[in-house]
Amino acid sequence: MGILLEMAKEVAFTRPRDETIAAFEALALPMERQVYYVCLNMMGDHLDAQDCAQEALLKAFRAFPGFEGRSKFSTWLYRIATNVCLDALRRRNETVSLEVMRESGWEVPDGAPEAYERLEESERRRLIKQALSELAPDYRAAMMLVDLNGLGYQEAAEVLEVPLGTVKSRVSRARDAMLKILSRQPELFPGSARHKGERRENHEA
Amino acid sequence: MRHDPFESLLEQHLSGVLDAEEREELETHLKECPACRLRLNVLEDCRRINEEDEVPATFSSSWRHKIQEQEEFPMKKKTPGWTKWLAAAAAVALVLVGTLLTGNELDRALGRRTQEGAQAPEGGIGFYSSINSRAGTGEDMATYQPAPDAAEPMMWAAETATGKEAQGLKIIRRISMTSATRNFQSDYEAIRNALGTAGGRIENADIRTAGNGLRTAYLTLRLPADQLDTFAGMLKTLGNLEAFSESAEDVSEQYSDTDSRLRTQQAKMERLMALLEKAVSVEDLISLESAIADTQYLIDSYTGQLQGIDSRVNDATLTMTLKEMSVLDTAEASQETLWDRIFSGVSHMWQLLRQWAADAAVFLAAILPIITIIVIVFLIVRAIIKRRIKK
Numbered sequence A: 001m002g003i004l005l006e007m008a009k010e011v012a013f014t015r016p017r018d019e020t021i022a023a024f025e026a027l028a029l030p031m032e033r034q035v036y037y038v039c040l041n042m043m044g045d046h047l048d049a050q051d052c053a054q055e056a057l058l059k060a061f062r063a064f065p066g067f068e069g070r071s072k073f074s075t076w077l078y079r080i081a082t083n084v085c086l087d088a089l090r091r092r093n094e095t096v097s098l099e100v101m102r103e104s105g106w107e108v109p110d111g112a113p114e115a116y117e118r119l120e121e122s123e124r125r126r127l128i129k130q131a132l133s134e135l136a137p138d139y140r141a142a143m144m145l146v147d148l149n150g151l152g153y154q155e156a157a158e159v160l161e162v163p164l165g166t167v168k169s170r171v172s173r174a175r176d177a178m179l180k181i182l183s184r185q186p187e188l189f190p191g192s193a194r195h196k197g198e199r200r201e202n203h204e205a
Numbered sequence B: 001m002r003h004d005p006f007e008s009l010l011e012q013h014l015s016g017v018l019d020a021e022e023r024e025e026l027e028t029h030l031k032e033c034p035a036c037r038l039r040l041n042v043l044e045d046c047r048r049i050n051e052e053d054e055v056p057a058t059f060s061s062s063w064r065h066k067i068q069e070q071e072e073f074p075m076k077k078k079t080p081g082w083t084k085w086l087a088a089a090a091a092v093a094l095v096l097v098g099t100l101l102t103g104n105e106l107d108r109a110l111g112r113r114t115q116e117g118a119q120a121p122e123g124g125i126g127f128y129s130s131i132n133s134r135a136g137t138g139e140d141m142a143t144y145q146p147a148p149d150a151a152e153p154m155m156w157a158a159e160t161a162t163g164k165e166a167q168g169l170k171i172i173r174r175i176s177m178t179s180a181t182r183n184f185q186s187d188y189e190a191i192r193n194a195l196g197t198a199g200g201r202i203e204n205a206d207i208r209t210a211g212n213g214l215r216t217a218y219l220t221l222r223l224p225a226d227q228l229d230t231f232a233g234m235l236k237t238l239g240n241l242e243a244f245s246e247s248a249e250d251v252s253e254q255y256s257d258t259d260s261r262l263r264t265q266q267a268k269m270e271r272l273m274a275l276l277e278k279a280v281s282v283e284d285l286i287s288l289e290s291a292i293a294d295t296q297y298l299i300d301s302y303t304g305q306l307q308g309i310d311s312r313v314n315d316a317t318l319t320m321t322l323k324e325m326s327v328l329d330t331a332e333a334s335q336e337t338l339w340d341r342i343f344s345g346v347s348h349m350w351q352l353l354r355q356w357a358a359d360a361a362v363f364l365a366a367i368l369p370i371i372t373i374i375v376i377v378f379l380i381v382r383a384i385i386k387r388r389i390k391k
Helices: A002-014 A017-043 A046-066 A073-092 A112-118 A121-133 A137-148 A153-160 A164-182 A193-204 B004-014 B020-032 B034-047 B059-069 B082-110 B125-144 B148-166 B184-197 B225-236 B252-278 B282-314 B338-390
Strands: B171-181 B201-209 B215-224 B240-250 B315-324
Touching (some): A017 A137, A017 B059, A017 B240, A017 B315, A046 B059, A073 A137, A137 A153, A137 A164, A137 B034, A164 B034, B004 B034, B020 B034, B059 B215, B059 B315, B184 B201, B184 B215, B184 B225, B184 B315, B215 B225, B252 B282, B282 B315
Antiparallel strands (some): B171 B240, B201 B215
8 A cells, every 4th residue: 555655746736737637546446445435324315315425526636736645545535425425414503402412321122122133134234325325424424434445543533534432432332323213213123212111001091 | 231341352352352261251241141142242233234125236337437527626725825825936936947847858868858850741730730639649648757766566466466476475456447448339348348348347337428419438347357457458549548557455454364264264163063073961961952953154255255355355346437539639630620730739739748747757756856845954954043043
């Protein structure tokens, strides 16, 4: 990687346009799937994902001569893609309820783990994606990098440009929130707490 | 309810680095804690969330097209302010004068370049055409690689890549190139035919027509790694090669990591199977079955990862941008029109400009040590002056 980076930088500074493009492509092409998936997991649908992924790669290309190799190219590219998505989400101006992130104290409803295991894999993925889109963007980004893309905490911290401890706490809270959201899917978790609670209330009434 | 010690065990389990004791601890806990079981299942599904998501086939060519269409050339952000401009002007003047003064000297010393005018036939008319025809036959390439040394690390990288492969290391090779051609259709066919002979396939092909009617093909080709060099060599002969870049990613470490994890799980599987034969109680059978299922899952996932790496190592990727060139670029010297001459005049100036840029780069590199010394002296002097002022 080191040699390649040196070559790429040399090319970016001294050679004509086409050489820069080729050098950038050589580094970015192995990453394009990951970039796309980062955007897909952040934005939640293919249309926005493609827009954001393209914008990210274009931005990266424009900034390429300024890329100094202080972080890995992949980390740098993840950072640009994540920021493009966070900006796009801000523009979209969706209000995400922070309530679920703040609540503490929560029990897994009876039967929920078993019900989850019985679900089809594609159905489980759909539920996770749904829950992911309900997380606040900063938390979604942290969980996306660590749990979906399998980055280490250290690298995720470099991508998000926040301290290591912040990433760890965001990931941890995002996981809790995701489990909370998942266990509130009444049709999928027949024994969910809310159901039981309602039933109990009915009994009392 | 917090499960901090177990959350870290879960994470280690997901990255496959638990030893037998820790694993037992985790399994015991999972049995009695539905919350952690759910958490583990969800996190495992998270890792594979995108398995069913296809990246749109047009995505690759589409962003590459956008980059090609970029009007503004990527530059470092300039800091405004007249002092910066003044400094920039001084630097430019230095390079300009320096290159002019030393450039010819250097060339003569190296015996590298003969006087260009000497090769032209008599009279002014033939001058540009002779330059232009030279440009078509290799001189073009030479000026695209201003410093001959610049090509060396690239060759070195390629050599070590093939050398390493001989030692059984895993190298993923990629080549990216851009060529301009006037025989777009026939060259495109030639690429497809050669690809067939090399045993490769087109992963993605996208042809776009620009406003001026000229076409550009964005190709992503996969072919056996041992055919890559021959194939790339053949592509270089089509049209004018404008850019070429090669990368070799060493994934040996990743491969052997995954491989050893796979072996661990396989060994564990054997032990579990042996235990299964001896098991008597239903309870034992159930827990063994569940352990076997987990292990099988890990074995499958590691095997899949290894196959994925193998396929990327065995099949190299070549991305090619083939641009159609206007016939204007290819005027024959014998039937020169006014336009041809204007065109070759402009392209000659362009050649000179690039030559000059190359010279400037050499000059800059040459004076770097001197500049370093000046900066060091300046810093020392400044430090001394500051100290005096304090006193």
